Amino acid sequence: MRALEAFHQIVEGRHDYARERKARTGQKALGYLCTYVPEEILYAAGVLPLRILGGRDTQDLADRHIYSGIWCAYCRDVLGQGLAGRYDYLDGIVNSYVCDHIRGAYESCVIHLKPSFYWEVIIPNALHRPHAATWLLSHLRRFHKALEGWMGHPISDDDIWQAIETYNANRALLRGLHETKKAEHSTLTGADIAEVTLASLLMDKKEHSALLQDLKGGMEGHKSTQDSKVRIMLVGSECYDMEFYGLLESLGATVVSDTLCTGMRSFWEPTPVDGGDPLEDIVKRLVARPPCPIRDLAHPGRRNIQLIADHVKEYRAQAVIFIQQKFCDVWSYELPDLREVCRELDVPLLHLEQDVVTPAGQFRTRIEAMLETLTLGV
């Protein structure tokens, strides 16, 4: 399918895409580090929001600025990429404060890359309580105003509504694609869907949606090649290494669902459209979206573990792979309960730690061993 190839080209050549688009449209590009950043406001401002991803190549530039011995691999990777000049086309950087890792990387990026615009959207810790939403709204108003100041023009409610519409349309298409994996027979592989999703973080959403429509059209009439694969639920934060997905496929497994912020957590929840204040509706989405473990702090009412359990059942996953960014302690705190829920659901849990460079040989051995236990029923 031609659209799949186009998505692949964008993921592989994401910097080229961003530079070409900037040249073509004259728009500014803003990089963001976390999916809690309300992209619609950026899009409404007339800039291209892009998720900053690592390069997965060995780098030592970041080590002087953040303590590599305990810092999450994603944050070290993105800072290293920034310091290496790979994001020199970005006009600004926006972060959302959710954990200390990402704040450390963000502030080092700002100190050393000196973007002309930077902002940290503070996502309240008590996001499950109404007062937090009220305060987040006031914080977003400040962000909105700062962005207007930098852009030199107002960002109207209509602009934001249009951006919400564009984003919701894209989210609906992506969710539809994701849900094809519920079926026993699906046309696309887990790796295909992961790459399409990754591309959505790196592209203009309208362009992405147009390509997705092409893909949907192209899927009609194609037969499944996935019937005999072991169905995997992938759990964790970022996983942007397409070779990892390729490895799974080559070993006879396929990802049927995930809770990644480079996967379903980036698109699952639409922004509700109540017709009042668009910023209020953006806040509602941030509260309702599948949470990062560090913004899932209620008890009772904890959602992340329940989400994983629901997806294991709905997508009939036969095993859970927890692909953890090495040193991401936010996810480490989920381990006692993740282990318990997998035991209750009677699915094996494989815990893999992913560093800046994927240890492919070690992963292969461990995944093979897990798949063998499934095949042999031990």
Add this chain to the structure above:
Amino acid sequence: MAVNLPHQQYQTEPVKCWGRMKELRRGHFRHTWDAAARGEPVIQGIVEFFLGYFSGIGDFANPSYGPYFTVMMRNPEFATKVFEGAEARGLPRDICSSMRCHLGQLFTGMSFKGPEGQTMHPDMVIQMAGCHSILKTGQLFSQHGDAPYFIMDFPSTDRDEAARAYVKSQLYEGIEWMEQVTGRKYDDEKLIEGVKNEYETGRLLAAVMDLQSNVPAPLDMRQLWSLRLPGVTLRHKAETVDFYKELLDEVRHRVERQISAKGVETARIMMEGLPPFPRIDILRYPTKYGAVVVGGDALFYTGGMWHLQDDGSWKVPPPLSEWRSDIRTREDAFELICDMRLTFGIRPYACDTRPFAVRHEYVWRAKHFGADGVIIHMDRGCRAVQQGMEENKIALDKAGFRTVTYEASQADFRDFNERQIYDTLDAFMESLGLESMAEAPQAEAAEDEPGLHGAGG
């Protein structure tokens, strides 16, 4: 071996308030275990900077990092069992070492068992937003320790009216919640008294610490590390305010008479980052070279309340009567809490060392306290403190300060490689032109406390 360079001798003398500090500390530990028997609420959570707020619910116990934290710091065999209790549940070694102590006590059942057969089940878990680790730990404690959970959130950067309104709305909500959970009526008079005491404790302790800028330093960091403890665990109490008034008078008197911490001061050292609690003797290591550790971020933040300025400098806040004299209502008390947390910008547990602001503070502090060298702990056991530590080091280097780093952990003794660390410090001290004057101090003998809680105390 004597130092080659001529160095001035100063008088030194014991700290007169020391005994009072130990009384207060002992009283706190005993109260913690006896509270449940007296029907007082047990509030689990690391809420050291909120004790005044809880005063309204009456006397309460707060086992904080878990009741056996200090025992773990002094007893490797016990610590190993507790750490393994956490690790057996799947918690990896790279999560916060203090939180592993805390959760290990929970998972091995130690959190609820007193040394003399007492039981202490928390009525509630309340966690203020200090770092992501303590928030997740509070959640796990609530879930596996069977106690309701409440988060007290603080905007980490915003200081405007909306931020104050957010904080105050949670303070109001928290009172309703605590009344519901405990069945007790919240008393605003006690709140007001507790919050006023909290302000004065933090201010007085900062004033004591600020005197460390004198030459010779009247105290060293190890002495202050213990002297600050009532300011951590009992900051809401009138007797704590009295204690710090007494200590401030004493330390001012030491300054006037040039009474020094150690009798000699060949160099002034800052120790930045939380110290490794199981090897707290590291704070005395530079004494081997006649140098004095005058302070560091962990000491100054945990207990002291400073008014942080935009340029990175700190000021000792004015007496409460000059800052906000009329505190009569719940709302007034909440405004004062917002002053302390938002206007002054105090940071709990030396957390939130975000490089934007903090790297300037590191440089200011090194200048203000006249540091000849800065020893930085690269803490495997803490993300929050390490958040900007490399950037802080770069800033200190650029400002011309001599720096050295060592790698260990605030709470896990297994991460302390003694020979490697002390070799590194020896080389650093020699690079400052100093020579060894005596053997290094040995690990400290366990103190005579029953060993409860402690912020590494």
